[in-house]
Amino acid sequence: MTYDLTPTTKIENYEFAFSGYQRISTYLTEQIVNQLKKKADVTIAIECYPGVDTDDLKQQLVDKLPVDQSYFADDYAMTPESLNQKVADTVTDDRVLGVMSHYQVADFYPDIKTVRADIVTGSGVTVVYGTGATVLASNPDILIYCDLARWEIQLRYRAGMPNWQQDNADEDPLRKFKRGYFFEWRMADRLKRQLLPKTDYLLDTNDKSEPKLITGKDLLASLKVLTKQPYRTVPYFDASVWGGQWMKQHFDLPDNGQNYGWAFDGVPEENSLYFQYGKVRIEVPAMDLMLTNPESILGDRVFARFGAEFPIRFDYLDTMSGGNLSLQVHPMTEYIKDKYGMAYTQDESYYILDAKSDSSVYLGLKDGIDHKQLATDFYKSAAGEIKFPDEKYVNHLPAKKHDHFLIPAGTIHCGGSDTVVLEISATPYIFTFKMWDWGRIGLDGKPRPLHVDEGLENLQYNRTTDWVQKNLVNQFTPLTTNSHERVERTGLHATLEFIDTNRHWIKDEAVLKTQGSVNMLNLVEGEEAMIESTTGDFAPFHVNYGETFIVPSGVKTYRIHNLHPENGEIGVLQAFVKE
Template sequence: MEELKMSYDLAPTTKINDYKIALSGYSKISEFLNKKVNENKKKNIILVIECYPATNLKELREGLIDHLSPQNIINSDENAMDSKDLNEKIKDTVTNDRVFGVMSHYQLKDFFPNVENVSKKIETLDGLTIVYGTGATLLAPNSDILIYADMARWEIQLRYRAGLPNWRQDNSEEDPLRKFKRGYFFEWRMADRLKKEVLPVSDFVMDTNMKDDPKLISKEDLLKSLKKLTKQPYRTVPYFDASVWGGQWMKNHFNLPDNGKNYGWAFDGVPEENSLYFKFGDIRFEIPAMNLMLFYPKQILGTRVFSRFGADFPIRFDYLDTMHGGNLSLQIHPLTEYIKNKYGMSYTQDESYYILESTKNSSVYLGLKSNIDKKQMEKDFVAAQKGEIRFPDEKYINNFPAKKHDHFLIPAGTIHCGGPDTVVLEVSATPYIFTFKMWDWGRIGLDGRPRPLHVREGLDNLQYQRDTQWAQDHLINCFKDIREDNHEKLEETGLHSELEFIETERHWIKDVGNFNTHKSVNMLNMVEGEKAIVQSPDNKFEPYEIHFGETFIVPSGIENYQIKNESKSDKIAIIQAFVRDTK
């Protein structure tokens, strides 16, 4: 397996050959901007740096702004609503729950009460004026030089854990789950709305992910690079995280650093949170993968999918590794009407577990046992949540053995979790934050706090009719042959019903397999084999190399493509997911 270990690409990068400018480091960027300022013939110049929340403004001030020797410096954050009034305004959005909020529809301008007066003052200032921070463009809409400073969501989460407070908050020591919730439901939503307006009219875009090592490119080069991905297969940059149940398989097979911890999660194929890497000469530039959805959603998703989901990427893949680890939490995802009414989401998380690796101990908990005492089970869930008893899972919940290439379907409302010694490729819809944990085996989280449970919400969504026989008939290995010839075998593998929008198919490929996007964006993963080439039968894009375990995306507009087996093995297997046509 050593070849597999070394082939998984931890930093998939798209090379851009034709570009205007790419700079790295504060020194070179400040030198460049000083030159741009000096070239401007105006007496009074306004330079604006619009910053995504979590940008290190102190670093930006000391590393760049002070070196430009401006006559006036204005931090936009200092002109925003104070934290007390802000919290009162958004309390219904953030809620008191540790994990769940309500999706915000706020605009950033809603939190700047004195924009007009500040804007007028800025217009009267002499010399070079620099306005920077989140909301800088609201205060200075008429800039001479405009820079958008962007940041990836995984980096934001790491900064939360390291003590970064939320925007306009003094909460550096607060529970990181609550910080993430505030970012997810509130800050990122309004920041993305402003980004969609500001970035296309910016002059430059700055990557602020690496401490003291920013990168700067032109806005035109960024948009051109994003557009390039709408016409070819691409990967997002995966990231890996520890968990209380995490295993060791990914560490050994994906060439991950041995940090003394487990890697329970792999976010490989989660455009909401993953990044994209572009290479301009010797400079690697990182941006949120969601930028593709902000600026080219129809080209990626396809018109049919865009008309249903807007600019949301509706499918995600990730890994759950419990090899030499423990069970996941027993959990339920909300029904569509429930998530819509309570949290403002238009669709829910139907999902499936595709088993990538297993041992004789591997299993999946799925559905209720037949003929259980429902009222007693509910009492036991509540008592276990209070710490009064250990929840007797063996009395109520099915625990099915799992082997490699099994596929377990998990429609919303079905109680489930992965068992030990199991590597799961999770295929699901994207509202992944909405998981009602019912029982977590009495564990404490890696942060030293009890893991949050939502028993009442779970019981409100639990579908009691999904018992042992129902699960066996409808949820386990529901494979259906579509076609087979000398080159490949194609099977339908799920999801469960006409109520769920994701369709999954498995291709067993001997030499070359033929694929159709089905007028939808495709998300795929190579679940068997070492190497393959994604190619266009009519040369619409350059051949794209993929390896075992890598998730990749094919935009809707490609329509037809092929995958060629380049492995030593006789055949490879590819899981393909797309939004089914419900007509």
């Protein structure tokens, strides 16, 4: 079997699923007519996630409905100038880093009462559409939510789409992404969390040529299905200046003329979910599951600590026939909280999925280095005056398949070339302080952003060669051995990182426990496996080599079958939040 690029959950019982604006507008017209039989005035709110093409929505849907008056919500929001003044503290001047926003969508509508009064006094059929539609029409007769995946938003940024309420089509996509990550998506998700439980219809707008409509009740029921069974998020892949060719070959990816350095497979904040309703496939952000069912997925203990945030992420870093990653540091917890408004930081690890004879990882500082000279050389290299002498300051360690390097925040690190890394980390992935990037230019033709000041403020100088070897390299501890499997703890750091990982080498089958936490797993060795319920509560779930999958905390126990025991053991890496 091959890596599944479109993991999809089939839904058996549902009311309907329509595709195409013509069929959708016909159906919605029927619902409006039915409402008019009950009351003289009908209000429809079409709430849009930032990034939805509202011009297309108006032309293809709003204008096709039997409407007496329509309001474009964005017209009543703050002017771009006023909005920018208000959010300057969260967007910042930095190219990639901002401060987590606590704004609500309603904060950007200065005259809500007046517009609401106009809507209430309108006669016949009134449609309010756009981002903030439900702020202005707070009690609509029909509520439609237009959803959009974050990867699609990023692709639209690159293609020239501006941010919400901005005229910045030509701006650096990194700045657009930053504005979305720190500001727009935060306020939109807060509103979405309130709206999904009472949404009448979900409109999937990811494919402009083929929008899709289901009922809000069917969406909630579909999301509920995933709280009781294993599931996968929809992976996406992206090129990088250091990217390699391994994933292209092993995951049957299309030739993009470059490389695939990144694979986001197991990043619920970024990935999507696919649901199949008959012939119609709906795509929704995986965050919708966290916004509606966080406790069921995470478990009581993890939810109490992190709230409605998925705290673990898996992704791939492919440098086969590529180059080194950047030499970097992640912020310490107190730093990321004070400066960026995050409650926890990006502790992580590198699990080596594949390697060549010369594969390597840079990790920790060498013994006896001059700290002042280190800082001086970082600044000189950032200014282009010298090539940073990494061999003088940083440990360069050999890496082989199935090694595991632990990287608590504050540890200088870098993945080497000719290596495939399964990166296991805490969710706040954007907070990377690049200190040296080997003098490269990004794929956009611009120098990649460096954050030497921030890196030096967080660099832990006591993590030197001996400490690294004793604490961060292959910290394997045998846990269980029997006739079916052998289990070993592989990390992460026992006291500095909240994620734990166990590696299961399974001969035929093994029963795993969720450990009171959501589990994220990857088949790191072997062709394929089957995940089964020990209680018969879910259908067998198939996984292929390299696929990341999630098991909700409430499953408690599950069985993993090696489908080809004649070929030897399979390896499954299991991550969870430790007690």
